[in-house]
Amino acid sequence: xxxxxxxxxxxxADDQSVRLYTIxxxxxxxxxxxxxxxxxxxxxxxxxxxxxxxxxxxxxxRAILRQCRAPAAVAEVAAGLDVPVSxxxxxxxxxxxxxxxxxxxxxxxxxxxxxxxxxLRAVRDGLRRL
Numbered sequence: 001x002x003x004x005x006x007x008x009x010x011x012x013a014d015d016q017s018v019r020l021y022t023i024x025x026x027x028x029x030x031x032x033x034x035x036x037x038x039x040x041x042x043x044x045x046x047x048x049x050x051x052x053x054x055x056x057x058x059x060x061x062r063a064i065l066r067q068c069r070a071p072a073a074v075a076e077v078a079a080g081l082d083v084p085v086s087x088x089x090x091x092x093x094x095x096x097x098x099x100x101x102x103x104x105x106x107x108x109x110x111x112x113x114x115x116x117x118x119x120l121r122a123v124r125d126g127l128r129r130l
Contacts (some may be wrong), residue, residue, distance in 0.1 A: 020087050023060055029086065030093035037085065038123050039103050040071040041092050046100060060091055061100075068101060075126035085130070 043065045057065075060081055067080050078088035095101035106119060 020083065023058060023083070024087055024090045027090050030089045032093050032096070035074055035089045035092060035103065036105075037073065037075040037127070038106050038119065039074045040106055041068045041074060041077055041095075042071045042102050042104075043068045044100055044102055057100075058091075061095060064088075064091055064095060065100060073106075073123060073126060075123055075130070079126050079129040082130075 041064070060083070063081055064077055067077060072080070074088055074092065075085060077092065078085045081088060081091075083091075092101060092103065096103060
């Protein structure tokens with residue numbers, strides 16, 4: 001048996017892959033295909049009986065619910081969790097399916113106007129933090 005101090009960088013990468021596989025329960029893509037980097041995610045407060053069900057959520061799901069009390073972009077959620085965007089999309093999709101979160105395009109995109117440079121900078125900065 002190897003000692004923990006003998007772990008290599010590739011062992012860390014393997015551990016991370018196993019962790020991500022476990023978090024997503026082996027899924028590689030969300031059911032929904034409308035989640036983009038700038039899609040905004042907001043937490044929905046559950047009815048009292050559903051609060052008890054929150055205890056069965058994974059820690060990452062609960063972290064998303066805390067982070068999205070104020071709307072946050074998918075890229076920001078991924079950066080906050082320190083996971084790839086694809087994993088964040090799967091977890092967000094889970095919360096939407098449970099009725100615990102909602103998603104919408106940014107207002108500028110939803111209104112059909114051109115993108116604001118501040119929004120683009122915010123997305124760029126969020127991606128850099130990944």
